Amino acid sequence: MKKLLLILLAFTAVYTVNAQIETPQPSPSSKLEQQVGLTDITIKYSRPGVKGRKIFGGLEAFDKIWRTGANARTSITFSTDATVNGQTLEAGTYAIFTKPGVETWEVYFYTDYKGSGVPQEWDASKVAAKTTVKPMELPFSVETLTLDINNIKEHSATLDLIWDKTVIAVPFEVPTDKLVSAGIDKVMGGPGARDYYAAAVYYLEAGKDINKAKEWMDAAMSKIEKPGFWQLRQQSLVYAKAGDKKAAIEIAKKSLAGAEKAGNSAYINMNKASLKEWGAM
Numbered sequence: 105m106k107k108l109l110l111i112l113l114a115f116t117a118v119y120t121v122n123a124q125i126e127t128p129q130p131s132p133s134s135k136l137e138q139q140v141g142l143t144d145i146t147i148k149y150s151r152p153g154v155k156g157r158k159i160f161g162g163l164e165a166f167d168k169i170w171r172t173g174a175n176a177r178t179s180i181t182f183s184t185d186a187t188v189n190g191q192t193l194e195a196g197t198y199a200i201f202t203k204p205g206v207e208t209w210e211v212y213f214y215t216d217y218k219g220s221g222v223p224q225e226w227d228a229s230k231v232a233a234k235t236t237v238k239p240m241e242l243p244f245s246v247e248t249l250t251l252d253i254n255n256i257k258e259h260s261a262t263l264d265l266i267w268d269k270t271v272i273a274v275p276f277e278v279p280t281d282k283l284v285s286a287g288i289d290k291v292m293g294g295p296g297a298r299d300y301y302a303a304a305v306y307y308l309e310a311g312k313d314i315n316k317a318k319e320w321m322d323a324a325m326s327k328i329e330k331p332g333f334w335q336l337r338q339q340s341l342v343y344a345k346a347g348d349k350k351a352a353i354e355i356a357k358k359s360l361a362g363a364e365k366a367g368n369s370a371y372i373n374m375n376k377a378s379l380k381e382w383g384a385m
Contacts (some may be wrong), residue, residue: 123308131152135148140256141259143186151249152173161204162178170203172200181193183285184279188235193213197217199214199216202265209237210234211232212234213231246266246267262275297325302330304321305317314342322341332362339359356378
């Protein structure tokens with residue numbers, strides 16, 4: 105009896121070890137996180153491979169809705185509202201479905217992101233946004249389906265799909281200016297030097313009210329005992345943009361002196377280039 109028990113235990117141990125063997129997934133899962141402006145974007149999807157097959161017009165038929173990946177539905181999450189083709193996607197998670205075509209692709213952002221595959225009954229009321237894009241052909245093949253966020257700017261980017269020899273890019277926008285402006289308005293009741301400085305630089309780079317930027321920059325500098333050469337650099341740019349070249353030159357010279365003392369070649373070169381542009385060198 106004891107011998108039989110030992111045999112059973114040994115068999116169980118072998119079975120347990122075998123049961124724990126893991127093998128690679130045919131379509132491994134992936135997670136992409138990217139910030140655009142002040143919006144956090146997360147994409148979760150599975151990545152099938154070409155494996156010698158014809159993909160679009162073959163494995164994935166033209167003019168038929170595709171789950172845009174494998175296994176569970178591909179999903180995209182926006183931390184703020186976003187806009188696709190003039191349509192608002194409220195902050196939240198959406199499934200990405202596509203309909204590949206020879207000349208154009210249709211891209212759908214679907215509110216029901218749970219489950220796997222395309223819904224058995226397509227519900228048009230769950231399409232939060234839809235757009236049409238033209239596919240581009242690559243001169244080489246990309247083996248594994250790739251989703252990415254590219255062409256990133258403060259207010260926009262593209263959601264890119266790349267697989268085999270096909271690329272599509274879906275433009276979208278995020279409300280960066282609205283969020284920053286709201287933040288500025290919120291703190292302007294009692295802002296410190298950092299708040300004034302950040303607001304001024306943002307207005308300068310975003311092409312907004314330069315006079316307001318100058319006002320905020322002056323307020324920031326009045327609160328800083330010894331402005332850094334990088335801060336003086338931004339102040340000179342604000343003054344130049346506001347049309348006060350004389351003051352911009354004087355401030356740029358101070359920034360240049362500070363950069364030379366610090367041995368910062370990048371700021372030395374930038375200041376010299378600006379002084380030359382403004383007729384001071």
